[in-house]
Amino acid sequence: MASTLHDVARLAGVSIKTVSNVINDYPHIRPATKAKVEQAIADLGYTPNLTARSLRSGRTGAIALAVPELALSYFAELAAAVIEAAEEAGLVVLVEQTGGDRDRELELLRSPRLQMTDGLIFSALGMGQDDAAHLERPYPLVLLGERIFDAPVDHVTMRNVEAARAATEYLLASGRRRIAVVGAHPGEVIGSAGLRLRGYREALESAGVPYDDSIISETTTWHRANGARGMRDLLDRGVTFDAVFGLNDTLALGAMRVLQEAGIRVPADVAVMGFDGLDEAEYSIPSLTTIDPGQRWIARTAVTTLLERIQRTDAAGEPRLLLADFHVVERESAPSKAMIDA
Amino acid sequence: MASTLHDVARLAGVSIKTVSNVINDYPHIRPATKAKVEQAIADLGYTPNLTARSLRSGRTGAIALAVPELALSYFAELAAAVIEAAEEAGLVVLVEQTGGDRDRELELLRSPRLQMTDGLIFSALGMGQDDAAHLERPYPLVLLGERIFDAPVDHVTMRNVEAARAATEYLLASGRRRIAVVGAHPGEVIGSAGLRLRGYREALESAGVPYDDSIISETTTWHRANGARGMRDLLDRGVTFDAVFGLNDTLALGAMRVLQEAGIRVPADVAVMGFDGLDEAEYSIPSLTTIDPGQRWIARTAVTTLLERIQRTDAAGEPRLLLADFHVVERESAPSKAMIDA
DNA sequence: CCGACACTCTACAACGTTGTAGGCCGCGAC
DNA sequence: GTCGCGGCCTACAACGTTGTAGAGTGTCGG
Numbered sequence: 001m002a003s004t005l006h007d008v009a010r011l012a013g014v015s016i017k018t019v020s021n022v023i024n025d026y027p028h029i030r031p032a033t034k035a036k037v038e039q040a041i042a043d044l045g046y047t048p049n050l051t052a053r054s055l056r057s058g059r060t061g062a063i064a065l066a067v068p069e070l071a072l073s074y075f076a077e078l079a080a081a082v083i084e085a086a087e088e089a090g091l092v093v094l095v096e097q098t099g100g101d102r103d104r105e106l107e108l109l110r111s112p113r114l115q116m117t118d119g120l121i122f123s124a125l126g127m128g129q130d131d132a133a134h135l136e137r138p139y140p141l142v143l144l145g146e147r148i149f150d151a152p153v154d155h156v157t158m159r160n161v162e163a164a165r166a167a168t169e170y171l172l173a174s175g176r177r178r179i180a181v182v183g184a185h186p187g188e189v190i191g192s193a194g195l196r197l198r199g200y201r202e203a204l205e206s207a208g209v210p211y212d213d214s215i216i217s218e219t220t221t222w223h224r225a226n227g228a229r230g231m232r233d234l235l236d237r238g239v240t241f242d243a244v245f246g247l248n249d250t251l252a253l254g255a256m257r258v259l260q261e262a263g264i265r266v267p268a269d270v271a272v273m274g275f276d277g278l279d280e281a282e283y284s285i286p287s288l289t290t291i292d293p294g295q296r297w298i299a300r301t302a303v304t305t306l307l308e309r310i311q312r313t314d315a316a317g318e319p320r321l322l323l324a325d326f327h328v329v330e331r332e333s334a335p336s337k338a339m340i341d342a
Numbered sequence: 343m344a345s346t347l348h349d350v351a352r353l354a355g356v357s358i359k360t361v362s363n364v365i366n367d368y369p370h371i372r373p374a375t376k377a378k379v380e381q382a383i384a385d386l387g388y389t390p391n392l393t394a395r396s397l398r399s400g401r402t403g404a405i406a407l408a409v410p411e412l413a414l415s416y417f418a419e420l421a422a423a424v425i426e427a428a429e430e431a432g433l434v435v436l437v438e439q440t441g442g443d444r445d446r447e448l449e450l451l452r453s454p455r456l457q458m459t460d461g462l463i464f465s466a467l468g469m470g471q472d473d474a475a476h477l478e479r480p481y482p483l484v485l486l487g488e489r490i491f492d493a494p495v496d497h498v499t500m501r502n503v504e505a506a507r508a509a510t511e512y513l514l515a516s517g518r519r520r521i522a523v524v525g526a527h528p529g530e531v532i533g534s535a536g537l538r539l540r541g542y543r544e545a546l547e548s549a550g551v552p553y554d555d556s557i558i559s560e561t562t563t564w565h566r567a568n569g570a571r572g573m574r575d576l577l578d579r580g581v582t583f584d585a586v587f588g589l590n591d592t593l594a595l596g597a598m599r600v601l602q603e604a605g606i607r608v609p610a611d612v613a614v615m616g617f618d619g620l621d622e623a624e625y626s627i628p629s630l631t632t633i634d635p636g637q638r639w640i641a642r643t644a645v646t647t648l649l650e651r652i653q654r655t656d657a658a659g660e661p662r663l664l665l666a667d668f669h670v671v672e673r674e675s676a677p678s679k680a681m682i683d684a
Numbered sequence: 685c686c687g688a689c690a691c692t693c694t695a696c697a698a699c700g701t702t703g704t705a706g707g708c709c710g711c712g713a714c
Numbered sequence: 715g716t717c718g719c720g721g722c723c724t725a726c727a728a729c730g731t732t733g734t735a736g737a738g739t740g741t742c743g744g
Contacts, residue, residue: 002480047454047457048454049397049457050454050455050457050458051393051396051397051402051457051458052397054393054396054397054458055391055393055394055397060393060458061455061458062436062458069422070412070418070419070421070422070425071418071419071422071621073415073418073622076412076413076415076418076421077412077413079412079418079421079437080411080412080413080439083412083437083438083439084439087438087439092436092438092455092458093436093437094404094434094435094436094437095421095425095435095436095437096425096429096434097422097425097426097429112389112390112392113392113403113434115389115391115392115393116392116393116396116402116403116404116434116458224621224622224624224625225625228625253622253625254625256627257625257626257627260627261627279413279566280415280566280595280622282566283566283567283570283595283596283599284599284626284627285598285599285602285603285626285627
């Protein structure tokens with residue numbers, strides 16, 4: 001651990017640079033010399049000092065991933081996928097949690113800690129459209145999430161509006177007409193909640209079903225407890241509905257739990273639809289029909305896109321918007337028309 | 343971003359070392375000089391180059407956390423807690439996934455990538471007691487998990503035997519006598535499964551209840567699907583039981599799901615007990631009675647212990663075994679005797 | 685009035701690596 | 715016989731930072 005190129009060079013009786021050349025596969029080395037050096041490396045158990053290499057090369061071989069909270073399943077699965085993709089590309093991943101707090105997100109962007117990485121995959125939650133300018137930094141950055149669009153950076157995300165529309169159309173096609181929503185954010189236009197609600201409204205409109213905000217429940221963060229709270233809220237209002245669209249799986253699972261506590265059958269009385277395609281949605285009772293928004297593709301694409309930015313020497317290249325394909329995952333909580341007919 | 347101490351020094355008209363001194367709060371600097379330097383720093387937007395600092399100081403300010411799989415809720419929550427604790431200590435965290443594979447775990451230990459960090463918090467899953475020697479490296483290391491004991495490193499973990507014993511005693515106290523187990527690992531003695539099964543057996547023995555391996559179901563990994571599979575297995579065997587102890591929450595949730603599909607009421611017919619105290623166990627239907635093994639304490643203690651090892655210059659100091667407190671979290675899937683009486 | 689000492693600052697080296705320039709050798713071509 | 719050239723290797727500088735040694739002031743006590 002403590003041995004350096006210097007030690008190896010001395011043991012092998014060559015110059016320090018020759019050792020470096022052996023390590024980096026420089027072509028013109030006599031086989032005899034190479035063998036001697038490799039023997040010395042093995043004897044000393046030499047491993048290159050990556051910090052020194054970073055200083056010299058300007059590359060660290062690490063990227064940062066910033067998410068609101070790892071304990072949220074969605075972000076845990078995202079992080080898992082990012083780390084896996086990064087590892088394939090020979091990169092390690094430094095994970096930061098921002099708590100979804102705007103100030104902490106901005107602080108992170110300015111933080112010198114980022115210097116320890118070659119680039120950042122940034123899942124913003126607290127920042128808004130007005131903060132787009134803060135993203136313009138001379139540092140490879142890939143944006144995730146749907147809080148900011150049209151920023152001067154590459155952006156990998158999902159088709160929120162279209163997917164939510166498809167989810168709603170799916171419920172409508174199975175005969176539901178009063179589709180409640182859990183997890184709306186008051187007044188939000190951009191952001192997962194706003195976009196998904198827009199898709200929901202578009203679907204209603206196309207089907208000629210009136211939008212009724214008495215069956216829309218608002219929450220702040222998308223924790224499971226808030227899904228439960230939102231559903232209790234709806235039940236307290238005494239409104240009627242035959243389906244619930246949880247704007248993410250966690251909310252939907254919390255809501256479904258409260259429905260069942262209240263003696264309401266799922267899906268017989270009320271169908272439940274989620275969004276995210278989490279692992280755990282497959283094992284709830286009943287299993288949760290949901291949208292797979294293409295998270296693995298997003299993770300993989302974020303890594304490769306960031307890598308391109310890192311390798312590109314010219315800062316140029318138009319910022320790109322990359323959108324994942326989605327699909328409805330049909331399960332028990334909201335059977336399709338075909339499944340009901342069968 | 344591109345400015346260095348050199349640039350600042352030139353602008354402020356002082357030596358490069360003086361600038362360094364200002365940044366590091368060296369005491370003997372004239373206020374006028376300090377102001378001049380600080381102005382120059384502000385003008386240039388200078389931030390210190392952390393890579394250079396690391397090379398010089400031998401410290402990176404980063405630690406590594408290796409877990410089997412971030413997508414598993416238990417490890418996601420662990421990672422979240424570790425990152426939070428590390429941040430408070432001014433450290434960033436590099437997260438690695440080993441897949442619980444022994445070879446990848448060993449490879450990680452040898453990996454030069456670790457040089458980018460000051461220490462490692464290592465949650466081993468694939469390695470076993472025989473691999474203890476591999477942990478003996480001149481590198482700050484804190485071990486988590488229960489695959490390896492008596493290794494020459496600090497070890498922070500939970501009281502598996504005692505906690506599983508308490509869980510079983512809790513079920514026995516509520517009147518259950520035929521307590522099935524889901525998630526046992528065949529022949530395992532050390533490891534979460536082996537230890538928790540031991541606690542289970544100890545509790546049975548103390549209560550004079552015979553151990554019956556026909557109601558013990560074995561699985562490999564503790565994914566949710568395996569909990570479901572284990573329970574189906576038990577049902578297929580045609581054995582009778584009035585409680586199930588899932589060796590972790592994920593297994594218990596999968597098992598509970600299958601029970602209910604089979605028309606078996608929880609907890610009326612069969613009580614279900616988990617282990618881990620995951621967030622999601624609170625929102626299942628019914629909510630899951632479980633063991634909180636003190637995960638947050640473990641995360642926090644792992645970070646502080648690692649930090650001590652890093653700061654300690656002498657390699658000495660006995661390896662320590664630090665054990666978290668646990669407690670039973672009483673919920674619906676297994677009500678306590680008191681709750682039943684009420 | 686001089687030496688001691690505290691204060692303020694500078695020059696240099698070093699952390700371990702890699703890029704650049706160049707040196708030496710042997711061989712083939714003129 | 716010498717020139718040129720490719721193959722092999724070395725010396726040196728540089729990445730940006732901080733520790734060490736020490737130089738130059740000023741002040742204070744004897």
